[in-house]
Structures are given as C-alpha cells and as structure tokens.
Amino acid sequence: MRLFAALAASTMLLAATPALAQSAGHDHHAHKVDAKAALAAAVASPLREKDRARDQYRRPAETLSFFKVEPTMKVGEYAPGGGWYSRLLGLYLGEHGKFVGLFFDPTSGAFNEKSQQGIRDGAAKFPADVAGWSGMPADRFAAYTLDAVPAAEKGTFDRILIMRMMHNLTRWNIADREIKAMRELLKADGMIGIEQHRAKPTAPYSYTDGSKGYMREADIIKLMEINGFTFVGKSEANANKKDPANHAEGVWTLPPAMRGAKDDAEKARLTAIGETDRMTLLFRKRP
Template sequence: MRRLSLAVMVALATASLAGPVAAQKATTIDPALAAAVADPLREKDRARDVYRKPDQTLAFFQVGPTMKVGEYAPGGGWYSRLLGLYLGPKGKLVGLFFDPNSPAFGDKMKAGIREGVTKYPGEVAGWSNQPAERFSAFALDTVPEGEKGTFDRILVMRMMHNLLRWNLADHEIKAMRELLKPDGMIGIEQHRAKPDAPYAFTDGSKGYLREADVIKFMEVNGFTFVGKSEANANQKDPANWPEGVWTLPPSMDGAKDDATKARLTAIGESDRMTLLFRKRP
C-alpha cells in the first residue's frame, strides 16, 4: 500500500455546491494527519482507505490535531483508531453515543450503549498507543457538566439514516449543537441517494438519503451549510439496491456466490455525500 507524502495536496471537488460557497480550493493535508493515516498501527484498516478517503475527508472537515473532536456513534472503531492516532498527542477525542432511552432500542441495545461508553477510552488508547486521558465518552442523555460549548468538531459518519429511521435525529443533532463552540462545525458523511429518489427509498430504511434533504434538515436545526466535497463519491453505485446499501461492500448481504461478490466488489462501497455545517448563532 502506497504511503502518503507529508506534503501531499488534495484537490477537493468543486462541483454543485449549494448555499453561499461557490467553489472549494485545494487543501493541504496536515503532516500529522498524513502520518496518522500512514501509521503501521492502521495496517488492517488501510484497505478501506481507497473508499473512505480519510485524509481528504478529515482535511475537508477542517479537523486539526489540537482540537476537541466528538465522533458520534463510533461503532466498530474504524475512524476512532485513526482519530486516536491523530488527536491523541495534542488533542482530545470524545466518543458520543446514542441516547439509550429511545424506544427504538431494546434492553440489549441499551445495555450495549452503556457498555460502549465505559469501554471506549481504553479501547482507543489501546488502538493508538496514546494515553487514555486523551479520550473520553458519554451518551447524549447524560452530558457531563462543563461539556457544552467546548467541542471544535463533531463527526457523523454514515449514521444520519439511522437517526432518521429511529426518530432520533431531532434530539441527537440538537444535543450535538449544544456541545459545539460558537464557531464549531459538524461534518457529515452519508450514503447518497439520487436527487429524484422516492421517499420510500430515502426514509433511512435503505441507508441512502437525498443530499438536499440532509442539508435542509441541518439548516432547520440551527446550522449553516458551509460546503461539500466529492472525496467519497462513487459513480459506479446506482444507489437503487432493493435491499439497501448493505448490498454493497463491506457487508454484501445476500451475495451467496463468487460471481456476485466479484461484481459488487468491482463497484466498491457506496456513493456518499460529504457535507460540512457550521453552528449558527
């Protein structure tokens, strides 16, 4: 796997920006970020870099090495492992977990969320060989004293569809807004439906959302649209899978023969929007 140059320049996409931003300029990737992406500790995660473009994505979200960054619903830890390497030396990474009181969750899921909060700091410390005190976590039903208004960035990676289908979006996004500093920003990466996709396909149940709907939702909930990147675009994805985005890698649900797996692998992971929003006064 090719290692990144510390001076690498990334040309962020310039097409089809909504709102006040008309174009995106080339962005220099922070040397500390390039070093984290290339770190040998990421050896098992690096295969997905070709689809997830973590260097370009985090640079577009303007994540800096000394920032306090919240990762919402960190799940399997793919981004947590990278963010731990990047933020551990000088910054702060906080795992932000679902409010477990939602009626969408059964008792097992609620217990799992609580357990995830407890385990997260130690897990990230182990993954990144960084001090555990650089990491923390909490669920959005119990925000610790002094946390509101202290976050530079919050990242919501491929999770907006779950927030919508579980009827959590309003509560969780508003809670995240309160955590941000006055000029703080939320970066959203999300599976992207076609602009004319029907509501039945874009209600969250298939994993895909319309870009315009996500932008409007965030604006209604107190954010200004800063701009978008096409770093995670994939024109090979028709974004019309009857069983949803999980048809594609890495899940490939229902792919029972080698020919189907090969066809889906050639398509790659989903077409995704990459959007940046600033907290509105």
C-alpha cells in the first residue's frame, strides 16, 4: 500500500513538472490575459505620474488598442527616443510579453561617428533603462540596432510601432531601408503602427519633406505600400483640429518644445492649441 502511494505521488509530481517548467520559462501565451484591463492598469500606473500630463494629447490607451497591441505580444518600438512610450510599453508588456527597442541602423549614412556610437550605446543600455522604469527584470526586455539584429529574431515580431519618427526617416533618406529591415522582423501577419504629425492634404512638398516634422497622410500610406505593406486603417485618436499645421518652425512650434515662443502670452496661446495634429495608421505585412 505504501509502495502504491509512493508511486502515485511520484506520478503526480512528474505530471506537474511540465507545468512548473512552463511557468518558470515564462510562456507568454500559456494563458489569456485581459488586454483591456492590463492596458488600463499600465496607463494608470503610479510609475507614469510624470508622463501622464501628455496622455490628453497622445491618448495611449486608444492608440495601442487601435494598433491591436496585446500584453502577450512581442512588440518593437522603433527609435525609442525620450522614452515616453517605452515606459508605458515596459509596464504593459513586461510581465507576459516581450518589449524590444529597435534603434536606427548606425551605418545607414545618416549619422556621423559620434552619433553612431550614441545609437549603439542607447541600444546597449535600453533593457536596463526599461527595467528601471517598470520595476521588472532587465531580461524581460531587449534592444538591437537594425544592422545587428540576430537572424533568429526575424519573423518573430507581432507589432512594430513607429511613433512620430517618419519625418526623420524621410529627411535623412533612410526610410526605405529602415522599413524593409523592420518588415523582415515581423511575422507573416505582423503589423506596423505609425503615429505621425499630420500636414494638410494640400500642403506643398517643401513643407512635408520631413524638415518641418509634418507629413501628408497619403504620402505615408503610399510609402508603406511600396515597401510591402497593406493599409489596414486609420484612427483619429490623436487628431487635433486646433492645429493649423502651418507653423514656420514646424511641429516644434507647439508644446512641448514651443520653439520660438517669445513671451508667456505666446506660450499660453500655443498651449491652448495643444500638441500637433497627428495621423494614426495601421499596416499589415504583405506576403
């Protein structure tokens, strides 16, 4: 009888082992996570207290929902920059998904030697940065420059986000090569979400070539289609009808930069307009 009980206990232990191993290995898709609740919790996190003032302009919950970003996904943020979205994505994806910083290809010809090193340094410290912002272990995060992404990473990303960066890719003449590199990283049904400062449809090319930060919606859609993507749709989550999108200093005229504002009255006028009018576009990788 004792032998039978021991064998039964042993069998139960062996049966449980795969589940324990799966849990220890952080199988991100092992159970369903309530995306809406997880996103709401990330947006409301006390760790975002300093970032929350800009939520009224950037509407992160609506934006990430439109991009269909789920907390179990592998998501890349292209050119993380100041970290506003990185801090939120770290909180949202850190527990059940995988968040990866995707940095410029330093060898693209757009950067001098000092900038190239700065890009590589930024990628190297990105996981630790996100860990510090989110309170989660650094191994939950990763980062690569686009010229040094391991071959095993290709075809593994669910989403890549390009947030207010398309104007730089255009004015530096690196848009095609960077978009193609990101396309290789996406799964067969993967998607790219783009938020970008929006010019008026009739704005001249001299104003929408990237130098002012504003771009025409139709131009970005065409650029993505040329580079192997199907246009899925757009959201007006980040629209701002008060922005005339014709500032001499471009997008940097408005908050938060308010470049060129000479006095408090001018700053108050610009603050009343708010941040730029922005398009929010979603594209699916085409076979």
